[in-house]
Amino acid sequence: MKVVVFGGSGLIGDGFLQESLRAPDVTEVVTIGRTPLDLAHPKLRQVQHTDFLDFTAITDELRGADACFWGLGVSSARLSPQDYERITHDFTVAAARTLAKVNPALTFVYVSGGGTDSSEKGRSRWARVKGRTENTVIATFPNGYALRPGFVRPSHNQRSKTPAYRWADTLVTPLAPLLRLMRLTPLLMTSTAQLGQVALHLARHGYSRHVLENRDIVTVAAQAENHG
Template sequence: MLGMKEVTRISILSRRPVAMAEGHEDKAKVIIHKDFKQYDAALLEQFKDAHGCVWSLGISQNSVSKSEYIEITHDYTMAAAEAFSKLHPERPFTFVYVSGEGATQKPGMFTPLFGRVKGETETALIEFGKKNPNFKVYNVRPGGVDPTNHPEILPYIPAFSVFKKAFVPAFNAVWKGMMTPTAPLGKVLTELALSNGAPLEGKDIQGDGRIVPNLAIRRIAGI
């Protein structure tokens, strides 16, 4: 977003300062926000002219309890959708939810918690969009996220563990189609947020044009 001339302003909701935005105050404004289930009028006023959002808030299911995971993944997302749908309900607003491969609307006995909860969140967003026609939803499902060839962000992300250092090259060599390089991913997410939110087309698109699996991300990105 910082490097794209099509983006004129970025409002970043964060619990803490964002180092990558420093030095870009003319374009990026960090809004410190503590409670992601509450959005008062003063907060919403700060981005009343926003046309879209990339909602990438999330956490590993292994880092929190089940109830916390549901709250962070589902409840925070739906609270944001409810709030942002009221920014300018007379005009389209495009909400890009960063889900993940493994999310499913048809969970089975062995579906992990993240797949079940992310799938439920995707469904809730699609249904919310149907009830609010100017609230346009895309559920985007990255696979194995790979920042190794994205030098602009490397100083701002945690160092790879030994496992990840081995995991990423191995998957790129054997299951390249399941990997998601961060630079193309960021471009796809941003272009979707800038779009008018029309349903996408393609045999790799699901959910009536609203679910974008990793293979579709790669196709749209041209990789």
């Protein structure tokens, strides 16, 4: 299986990347990014690309892919509405449409977030933008999926580059056993490793729904682990 990963330098993208490199049935992982990753692996091929609104120049690099895992994303804080929409929606849709032309049966997994608005009519702008992105991905690919995780904890010895997120993870760590005891973990929390495992499971087996909330993510991650 050939996997394309966007956002490999970020926390969630790293989860996709690491789990794909570890998977025995993944023969090639292609990362698309503006700068090279500090990582070498026999399965890994890095493609540098700067124009995320036009992927025509790297179409051949995308050809033959079985799955695309989209981990590229930004917070709406400190961004203009136009920049947030361009990065969140326009970048994703440009890549999806290019991939659909050469790999219409491809599995496209887009990481959204809890509270995303599929109706595109709610009060929250970020939720509407992500909802519109989800809807476009799912309409573009028969095997298109949106993951809506809650709080995502880092795996593979990684740390978030965002100070606020690192602070939040430090705060959540001592509470994790209590959340498990209260059976709240499936509702509120997942990990970058689980997101990677779920994305691979979707590429291999699909799922009954195209939008997966945090509880679904935890459930499918357990299924993926049971499948070995």
